[in-house]
Amino acid sequence: DAKTTQPPSMDCAEGRAANLPCNHSTISGNEYVYWYRQIHSQGPQYIIHGLKNNETNEMASLIITEDRKSSTLILPHATLRDTAVYYCIVRVAQGGKLIFGQGTELSVKP
Amino acid sequence: DAGVIQSPRHEVTEMGQEVTLRCKPISGHDYLFWYRQTMMRGLELLIYFNNNVPIDDSGMPEDRFSAKMPNASFSTLKIQPSEPRDSAVYFCASSFGQGLKPQHFGDGTRLSIL
Numbered sequence A: 001d002a003k004t005t006q007p008p009s010m011d012c013a014e015g016r017a018a019n020l021p022c023n024h025s026t027i028s029g030n031e032y033v034y035w036y037r038q039i040h041s042q043g044p045q046y047i048i049h050g051l052k053n054n055e056t057n058e059m060a061s062l063i064i065t066e067d068r069k070s071s072t073l074i075l076p077h078a079t080l081r082d083t084a085v086y087y088c089i090v091r092v093a094q095g096g097k098l099i100f101g102q103g104t105e106l107s108v109k110p
Numbered sequence B: 001d002a003g004v005i006q007s008p009r010h011e012v013t014e015m016g017q018e019v020t021l022r023c024k025p026i027s028g029h030d031y032l033f034w035y036r037q038t039m040m041r042g043l044e045l046l047i048y049f050n051n052n053v054p055i056d057d058s059g060m061p062e063d064r065f066s067a068k069m070p071n072a073s074f075s076t077l078k079i080q081p082s083e084p085r086d087s088a089v090y091f092c093a094s095s096f097g098q099g100l101k102p103q104h105f106g107d108g109t110r111l112s113i114l
Helices: none
Strands: A009-013 A018-023 A031-038 A045-050 A061-064 A070-075 A084-092 A104-109 B005-007 B010-013 B019-024 B031-038 B042-050 B053-056 B065-071 B074-079 B088-095 B109-113
Touching (some): A018 A084, A018 A104, A031 A061, B005 B088, B010 B019, B019 B088, B053 B065
Antiparallel strands (some): A018 A070, B005 B019
């Protein structure tokens, strides 16, 4: 079973920041938080991952709370092409499987 | 760079037929994963290989399913005999190591069993 809880759906206006929350209250000290997204009819795409520090790359930012029980994926300027299902996953660094939950369906609207 | 390549993209066949799905991982990647996605169960890991050797097949639903990786650049997932409940999208993914490196997914094979 997935160890994360995400809202089933969210809307965001084009050009605005999209903030996608994820709860992982049972996360262990050696588990990382990963985010993937799946655009319709495509395979999942890696976005970002982190352990306890905030992370940023060309796609998004990941904010992890100090107690590590929750995190937020931030798409700073959402576009229509960011419409997708976003999956938050916790996994250990070595030998950890990716266990996908139901994710959050993000709709970016003009 | 070429990503993970899966074939065919779509397959429609009749119940009882053998189905073979194919995957070419990214060159240099040593892990290969097969997933299945359905509306009811979401995205599930079926089996994964490391250096062409199956490591964990606990997700394979039953003996009708088998997977092989004869070399580092090719893997197959076979269903024999196929049943309507096998209808799903099957994804292949590869990664370099299973540590922090992300998995790269193909675009999947949409399988319909009539």
